[in-house]
Amino acid sequence: KFSEEQQKQLRSNPFIEKVSETSITYTKEFKERFYKEYHLGKGPSAILRDMGIDPTLLGKRRKDSLVRRVNVYEERIDGYQDMRGKNSGRHSIKELSDTDRIKRLEHQIRYLKQENEFL
Template identity: 80%
Template sequence: MGRNKFSEEQQIQLRSNPFIEKVSETTISYTKEFKERFHHEYQTGKGPSAILSDMGIDPTLLGEKRRSSLVQRIKEYASRIDGYQDLRGKNSGRPSTKELTDVDRIKRLEHQIRYLKQENEFLKKTEFLDRQAEWQENQKQRQKKNSDTSKK
């Protein structure tokens, strides 16, 4: 069973709506404001098709499956700590294969430098603490030896 794909005309129509962030042939991303408003109106008893129509989105364009999954996702967003925030770009996962601009590459490298500096500081501190603990252990052993020899 195939997925319902958006035609070029449908994509253009959807992109013109201020509540839609991105549209591709198979996916659609909504703004945070859309998700909040949709949830609020759904909680008041309004149906998904009526809410979409009020927001300027043709419900028949989305289809039954997308409408029902939209309701489910909005409910999940509402129960999350992060709320309606889109977290997809913040998750680490498979490395990006797209070509980066010089500005993006510099930002990424600066972030990597900050991360490595922080990691080095952490390692220095743990090494120092390990040496300090070892020194204290050696001191205890010396004191024990000294007290044992003085008792004899």
């Protein structure tokens, strides 16, 4: 967990949008730049230092997670945009094809049957 002093230090960085005791939200620019520099062969700690973030403050686990996440962001349709709170992640049934809708309903039937057997 980040102390109040560490949170204050992180908030002062222009590449960080939000900081809480347990999480950091980076800007879109940060994620894009981190991805590019990482794939040019630069290490995560060096990239963070260049962007004014103390890598020891984050620790190994957060740095490893950051590398994984920026690689995922690069593959997403939404790219590096933070989509939390804007998308429930669940597709509307209206968007499904007939085949997918049938599969979903069959799954729901199987689930309800199991639930009834349990009761």
